[in-house]
Amino acid sequence: MKIQRHGATLGLIAAGALLLTACGSDNNAPAGATGGASAPASAEQVDCTGKAKLNAEGSSAQKTAIESFVQVYQQKCKGADLAYNASGSGAGVKQFNAAQVDFGGSDSPLSKDKGEVDAAATRCQSNPAWNIPLVFGPVAISYKLDGVTDLTVSGEVAAKIFNGTVKKWNDPAIAALNSSAKLPDKDITVVYRSDESGTTDNFQKYLTAASKGAWTQGDGKAFKGGLGEGKEKSAGVAQAVASVDGAVTYVEWSFAQDNKLSVAKIDNGGGAVELTPETVGKAIDGAKIKGEGNDLVLDLNSIYASTAAGTYPLILATYEIVCSKGYDADTAKAVKAFLTVAATDGQAGLSDAGYAPLPKAFQDKILTAIKAIA
Structure with missing residues (x-):
């Protein structure tokens, strides 16, 4: 998905149009809380001592964003890498739950009705999996x-x-x-x-x-x-x-x-x-989190059904599905390192890749969840 040429347009998202800080709990796609094309600066420390090679699979919607994150990750953690197979959300969930990849990418959170929540808990050694939204777009x-x-x-x-x-x-x-x-x-x-x-x-x-x-x-x-x-x-x-x-x-x-x-x-x-x-x-300003604790599942129904003037109601949030606990120590370190880089330094290039950087308030929620992975 080669969308770099649209960066100038989507960079406007970060210029204050998508001020997600107004999303009382969860702000989907946009830019820094104070405007500007880059995500807020972060002083987050990254532990690069985990395993060198991660594998992930899932949503094709976030493919280019993940590729951008990987480039920054490789710069931050020398010798580290992540292979991402953009096979679609359904395959990403299935591969994660089958323990074939370290985390999955999905445009929808895990479904309890379909047994995905329970399957993920089994994969995570009887611990819940978390849905962490990193990539947003219409x-x-x-x-x-x-x-x-x-x-x-x-x-x-x-x-x-x-x-x-x-x-x-x-x-x-x-x-x-x-x-x-x-x-x-x-x-x-x-x-x-x-x-x-x-x-x-x-x-x-x-x-x-x-x-x-x-x-x-x-x-x-x-x-x-x-x-x-x-x-x-x-x-x-x-x-x-x-x-x-x-x-x-x-x-x-x-x-x-x-x-x-x-x-x-x-x-x-x-x-x-x-x-x-x-x-x-303007539509995303109404987004809220309905998940509990560090499971950052968004409630988008109020946006979809909104009749507010000037709002475009069709938006998509892409989640990284991770184990809250249950990884071996080296995998947990690497997953946390990659996601930390993605949520901080990796946000700077998203507008050029056709996505929207995270606002500061929502970035903080994501970092809190990432730190809690064990």
Whole structure:
């Protein structure tokens, strides 16, 4: 995911638009609490005496962020390395719970209903696993439609598109939100993630919260719309949409930009809202933590269903899933070292990589959790 060329745009996130300190408990994607493209300076000490090679797997949404973290980690801890396989959130959780990797990456926290919480506790020697959010960004409803580059959807209309209730681009439901657009009499081609994905889970949670009952399919890491063409990973769905006129998908903003896809505005009841650093930041101001203690699980439902003017409600938080206890001593040291670097010095390059640095208040919460890993 090569998104460095978008750094100038996303750097604005850190320029004060996404002042996550207002997130009473948990601030997702943005920049330093006082503005500026870099994360707050940190005097955190890093213990580099753990094992030299770490392995992790999971979310493709955070792939470039992890690569940036690894570069800083290698500078900070000479001879250290981390291999990250961007196989998707579902695979990341499975590999973590099977003790095949040292930590997993997921766009959704561990699910108790699916047995992931219990499986992770077993993997961690009868200790709970923690969800630690390090990487944040918006999700775009991205499309390719000849002659239409300015399009608005609502949560209700998006739900009807992705469950097949609305089949044509000139459907009255779409036209009612786009009176000035020349909508073609063309079939809508839905493209979805065929692999298990936290992006899919977040998107379906948004549809459930924001569609006024139009989305009844539920959520989860597997797409439940019942139609469309499945493609693997974020790059796969974005590339597929780029090649088909009339196609639409949900994907991280950076992938939409990379593939030159149009991005729909969202009317959440307060008027059409464009996806920008400012509108994402305003939405994230309401994020809270619902996890207990150092398990930093975010409660995003209030954002997804928000009707506040000027807020873009579709955001994604990527978690690193770690054992609170249960590692051997060398692995625990290395995991803590990598995550400490990622949460501090590693934040400085995130805006150039297409992500948003952590604000100081939220950075402190993450560091508290990292220090508690044993």
